[in-house]
Amino acid sequence: MSPQGVTNPRLGDDELLFSRDLDGRLIRLDKATADQLDDEVTIVIDDRAIRVARAIPSVDSQGRPLLDDVGRVIPRATTIFDAAEFLTDAVAIVEPDGTTRNDETGRVIHRRRLPQDPRPARDELTENPIPILCHQPHLDPVGVCRACVVEISRIKRQKRRTERKLLPACQHRVEDAMEVRTIATSPRVKTTVNMVVELLAADHPSPCLKEQTSPGTCELEALANRLEVGVPRFAVRPARTLDKSSLLIAVDHSACILCDRCVRSCNDVMDNQVIGRMLKGYEARISFDLNALMGQSSCVSCGECMVSCPTGALTFKGSVGNDTFDGLDPPAEPVSTHQLFEHLDPEIRRAFSRVSPAFLEFNAGAVVRRRFRPGDIVCRQGEFGATAFFIEDGQAEIYIQGSLKEQPKDDASGVFGFLKRTIGALRPTPQTEGRDFYLPDASITLSKENPTAILEKGEIVGEMSCLNGYPRSATVRAGLNGCTVLEMRRNVLDILRRSRSFRERMDRLVRERVINIVLKSVPLCSTLNSSQIKDLSKKAKYRRFDPKEVIIRQDDLAIDPTNPLADGMFLVRSGFVRVEKRQADKSVDLNYLGPGSYFGEIALLSGFSPTELGLSETELGIDLNEIRKLSEPGRRTATCSALDHVEIVQLTAEDFREVLKTAEPKVKRSVISSALARLESNLLAARAQPKSFDLPQIDVENRSPLLGEFLNQGLMGAQSVLVLDLEKCTRCDECSKACSDTHGNVTRLIREGLRFDKYLVASSCRSCHDPVCLVGCPVDAIHRGPGSIEIQIQDSRCIGCGRCAENCPYGNINMHQLDELMLSVSSEHQPPMRVARKATTCDQCHSLPGHQPNCVAACPHDAAHRMEGPKLYQLVQAATDFRVNSVVS
Amino acid sequence: MLLNDSKNRPWMIAVAIVASVAILWFAYETIHGGVRLNGRSTPRVAFGIAGGLICLFEMLIWPRKALRKWGQKFPIGSTQLWMRAHLWLGLLSLPLLVMHGGIYPWGGSLSFWLMVLFLAVFFSGVWGLAMQQIIPGKMLKDLPGETIYSQIDFVSAQMRIEAERIVLLTCGKLGDDQLDVVTHSISVAGKARATTTKVAYEAIPNSEPLLTEFKSVIAGFLCPDPIFAHYLSSPQNRPKNPPRYRVPFSPLRDSQTAFVYFRGLKLLLDKAKAAYPAVDTIGDLCDRRRQFYQQRRLHRLLHGWLSVHLPLSIALIILMWVHVFVSLQYL
Known part of the structure; x- marks a missing residue:
């Protein structure tokens, strides 16, 4: 996405404050600045006042903040539309009975749909009073349709003056003491907006293709009806061409109102750079590449343009297969778009209010209703979940089986399995004295005495597992009266997250859950009781880092309250962290840290005196002095950076000191002695010669450090790497042939890749801990298997957009051109989807009995193995040590 | 397949034991009888039957490989098990069939050519096995830039x-x-x-x-x-x-x-x-x-040895059936 203020404007336009960027979009020349993020102004919209910051952080479509080259947040000016959004969120009060009231007047503001009205009903005042057509909250504003114009008055020369012109709220910045009138309170604005919409409607066939297929889904016609515009008085624009060349999307240029939403979705959200504008005046229209037909352009058919199109200009020609929930017990019932928009539960209704109907129609079956009988399992702990649940009715109970790190493994069979289960049943259950269970997939902390909890309707559960690809950490069971849930796929959750209010609600939940679970899982906090944990969790910070982002830098101060980003210690919730030390002009990799570990404590221990930590005159005090001797007190001894997507909980230095001071002696001993051991080991590693993996061609001067290469290849997060022992491998290609036999004569592995000593890491899916290939699939065709780690691509859903292949950093997903157009599974009501290519990746032959991948099973020479990344590292290290010793001796 | 592999040890020991027992039996019968054992003697017939069965089994690796999809659905043993069995039983067949042939001379022209064919198949296989011990290591060492x-x-x-x-x-x-x-x-x-x-x-x-x-x-x-x-x-x-x-x-x-x-x-x-x-x-x-x-x-x-090993193996099996048919005429 190119946020406002990042694209270089082409200067020389006549407009004073505005110019056009390279894409021809209107942008402001005066950029928002970082200090405006904290500078608040008061603005009055329709007689309701709200205080907002002058600028807010730029975010992408999923709400992730955009950073500049040095890692600072890029500010974006707060617009009047943004302020109206904040105001709407602030005033909407949801009553338990499902009605929505305004907090000031108490007036009921949710109107139920009339039976004869085919259009979705609207929560008239719970939605923003400023209508939008060309704007979407997740897109950069361009102000081309002017449906959002408002009347502005502001103080000029000590006098309040109303602007002569009406200005677009999507783009106009907030100012202090600004008063804004919208269509709700200003007849002038109402008349103007009506005129704008009438003019747009005249350029648009009514009903358009979208409206014909699904009434109420064309945003322009819905807005015209809402404003009671009626039949346009102007001459209707002559019909334009209909482009049906794409297999997936029909382009009706007659229905296009040139709002540019498709252009921004294609270029900014998906970064495909296919759609643009061409010609001018009445001839202006959207084009694909250099005016190619859509089917002949470089369009990858991801469907994002179609989802964002407010009219019937871009419509889908078929919908994706909806067989995902087939064969489930209890069975999945289809949920229509109208049912979601009109849902009785206000939380669910609000969550779906911003979702494009086209998206839900295209992904028919992505949200289903399931009615669980009392005691039925909704989702099971330890399974990989590809769906999240909205509790629609009834209650659900949550419980966990054993500690969070001991996931149940019921796969042992035969005599040994029987013995294992018997012995396991005889063992006492692990005790967690004085501590509560915590469930990251639910918003409830469970006490040890009663490890079950109740989730009420309107609550969401299972979303973390659905989004991050980790196994579910709790089992959810239907309550005494059963429960009804809306089960939805990851792509639905992604779309829901485009709504700021939903995103903030989810982020808040995730933040609370992560901080709690991390604090309760570290030995350092093991002696704290619930209230102490609660206090600490309020002060702890939850932070997320992207790959290669630096978390702490070597030689920085560790105890520095003025620099809250660097102050304190860090607990890793998920992802991997690289620990490296700078020596002379090069960096040496010391170690890497995975989930459950912590770092930053060495500098804190050396920065505080033994007295400050209550350790003087003890043996621990001596260890502490040793740490101070080996490192520069209070300074970071190494640089830590994210290797993949990392979630961190940060404790301030002062909190760390307090916790350590009050901790039991055994906890203190453990923390300090492990810090000392880590420091000594780091010093040794930094002094040691880096080891080479490219032996036996020993080149001492130029050899690469093994650990660095291992980390650069992301092998630390691999759960199932295909490794070939090249000393045994006769290059017979049986592995590739077996793979090809299993997968319709298309192999999913390439017997080439990086070498580590005598081991070759073949190009085949590794089932990463952090599967970035799952992110952003527009139809959620790719996910993990329910009970295992492999990544599966559902053939019936894949639309061949190639997003997963682009996301995979290791090139292990391939796109295959289909000779004959493949028809996906279709239902009675949906036309079949046709695609020209499909993505394929190794699914570890999950459908075969025995679950051994065929590439490994077919190797006659015992050369092919599947293993975890760290296991490979151990093997390579052992082989390298052996060779080095042989050469030396 | 590398012979220097701990998984081969049980096979090696079993083959050594069976071969030793067979050799001792053959030596005992020869010394005890005082004359060269003829083709109808129990040890030679037994060795012939065992060797023939091994040869037939050795040939089965071909359809096993061609129909590898069956291996996914039916429990017919892992590929490695088949390969180890092929290797070690093949090595065992040499002493058995040499003793079946009476060590030397190898009888009439049919028996002679059958033995020549068997030795050609055997040594082409051994050549392939030797190549598998040496060449992968050499490729690993000398060809860091190799491709498929x-x-x-x-x-x-x-x-x-x-x-x-x-x-x-x-x-x-x-x-x-x-x-x-x-x-x-x-x-x-x-x-x-x-x-x-x-x-x-x-x-x-x-x-x-x-x-x-x-x-x-x-x-x-x-x-x-x-x-x-x-x-x-x-x-x-x-x-x-x-x-x-x-x-x-x-x-x-x-x-x-x-x-x-x-x-x-x-x-x-x-x-x-x-x-x-x-x-x-x-x-x-x-x-x-x-x-x-x-x-x-x-x-x-x-892999070149396979172009010798495979056709000769087919010829061996055909000739073996002729040999069985002819031998049965003398019983």
Whole structure:
């Protein structure tokens, strides 16, 4: 996405404050600045006042903040539309009975749909009073349709003056003491907006293709009806061409109102750079590449343009297969778009209010209703979940089986399995004295005495597992009266997250859950009781880092309250962290840290005196002095950076000191002695010669450090790497042939890749801990298997957009051109989807009995193995040590 | 399969025991009888039956391999189990069948040729096994740049295109038609979209000798013309198999002479020292191509024995059935 203020404007336009960027979009020349993020102004919209910051952080479509080259947040000016959004969120009060009231007047503001009205009903005042057509909250504003114009008055020369012109709220910045009138309170604005919409409607066939297929889904016609515009008085624009060349999307240029939403979705959200504008005046229209037909352009058919199109200009020609929930017990019932928009539960209704109907129609079956009988399992702990649940009715109970790190493994069979289960049943259950269970997939902390909890309707559960690809950490069971849930796929959750209010609600939940679970899982906090944990969790910070982002830098101060980003210690919730030390002009990799570990404590221990930590005159005090001797007190001894997507909980230095001071002696001993051991080991590693993996061609001067290469290849997060022992491998290609036999004569592995000593890491899916290939699939065709780690691509859903292949950093997903157009599974009501290519990746032959991948099973020479990344590292290290010793001796 | 593998130890011990017992029995019967055992003696018939069954079993690895899909659905044993059994029972068959033949002489012409055939099959297999012990290690050591055997020619064509681009850029001869070649090379590499990358590179004056040498020596070595023409043709019109070719006679075939050649080329480019990095890059490409040629040789050594082993095995089985039929006439 190119946020406002990042694209270089082409200067020389006549407009004073505005110019056009390279894409021809209107942008402001005066950029928002970082200090405006904290500078608040008061603005009055329709007689309701709200205080907002002058600028807010730029975010992408999923709400992730955009950073500049040095890692600072890029500010974006707060617009009047943004302020109206904040105001709407602030005033909407949801009553338990499902009605929505305004907090000031108490007036009921949710109107139920009339039976004869085919259009979705609207929560008239719970939605923003400023209508939008060309704007979407997740897109950069361009102000081309002017449906959002408002009347502005502001103080000029000590006098309040109303602007002569009406200005677009999507783009106009907030100012202090600004008063804004919208269509709700200003007849002038109402008349103007009506005129704008009438003019747009005249350029648009009514009903358009979208409206014909699904009434109420064309945003322009819905807005015209809402404003009671009626039949346009102007001459209707002559019909334009209909482009049906794409297999997936029909382009009706007659229905296009040139709002540019498709252009921004294609270029900014998906970064495909296919759609643009061409010609001018009445001839202006959207084009694909250099005016190619859509089917002949470089369009990858991801469907994002179609989802964002407010009219019937871009419509889908078929919908994706909806067989995902087939064969489930209890069975999945289809949920229509109208049912979601009109849902009785206000939380669910609000969550779906911003979702494009086209998206839900295209992904028919992505949200289903399931009615669980009392005691039925909704989702099971330890399974990989590809769906999240909205509790629609009834209650659900949550419980966990054993500690969070001991996931149940019921796969042992035969005599040994029987013995294992018997012995396991005889063992006492692990005790967690004085501590509560915590469930990251639910918003409830469970006490040890009663490890079950109740989730009420309107609550969401299972979303973390659905989004991050980790196994579910709790089992959810239907309550005494059963429960009804809306089960939805990851792509639905992604779309829901485009709504700021939903995103903030989810982020808040995730933040609370992560901080709690991390604090309760570290030995350092093991002696704290619930209230102490609660206090600490309020002060702890939850932070997320992207790959290669630096978390702490070597030689920085560790105890520095003025620099809250660097102050304190860090607990890793998920992802991997690289620990490296700078020596002379090069960096040496010391170690890497995975989930459950912590770092930053060495500098804190050396920065505080033994007295400050209550350790003087003890043996621990001596260890502490040793740490101070080996490192520069209070300074970071190494640089830590994210290797993949990392979630961190940060404790301030002062909190760390307090916790350590009050901790039991055994906890203190453990923390300090492990810090000392880590420091000594780091010093040794930094002094040691880096080891080479490219032996036996020993080149001492130029050899690469093994650990660095291992980390650069992301092998630390691999759960199932295909490794070939090249000393045994006769290059017979049986592995590739077996793979090809299993997968319709298309192999999913390439017997080439990086070498580590005598081991070759073949190009085949590794089932990463952090599967970035799952992110952003527009139809959620790719996910993990329910009970295992492999990544599966559902053939019936894949639309061949190639997003997963682009996301995979290791090139292990391939796109295959289909000779004959493949028809996906279709239902009675949906036309079949046709695609020209499909993505394929190794699914570890999950459908075969025995679950051994065929590439490994077919190797006659015992050369092919599947293993975890760290296991490979151990093997390579052992082989390298052996060779080095042989050469030396 | 590497013999130096702990998983082979049980097989090794079992085969050694069975072979020892068979030899002791044969020796005992021979010494005890005082005369050479005839073909109808119990040990020789027993060894013949056992050896014949082993030969039949050895042949079953062929259909097992061809019908590998069955192995996914039916419990017919793992591929490794079959390979170990093939290997060790095959080794066991030698003492059994030699003793079945009465050690020496091997009887009539049918028996003689059957034994010759068996020994040819046996030693071709042993040769293959020996190659499997040596060559993978050698390839690991000597060929860090090896690629998939069937892709050697394709990768070579890519390397020639890459080298050509470097040379033309260096000499300032990259015209529109050559740009097409660059674009084509990218599209055949399987990318979703054919894109042309802008290369910021300035032509180096006096670097023409590089182009001359490339055309006369380097291009043909990197990828012989028939192969290059094969891969430049459009995928739709391309024959399934590339034409056969021999390793071109070139100073670049050997690393020593290649070193001398590139040193000489640098001397020719004495007035265009800025072209040296390009020469080094082309030298690296030639080095990798040399590895491909060596890989081809080693691969043929590693797998070539199968073209002897397999047809002879079929002939052996046919002749074995004739031998059984003829032998039964004498009972």
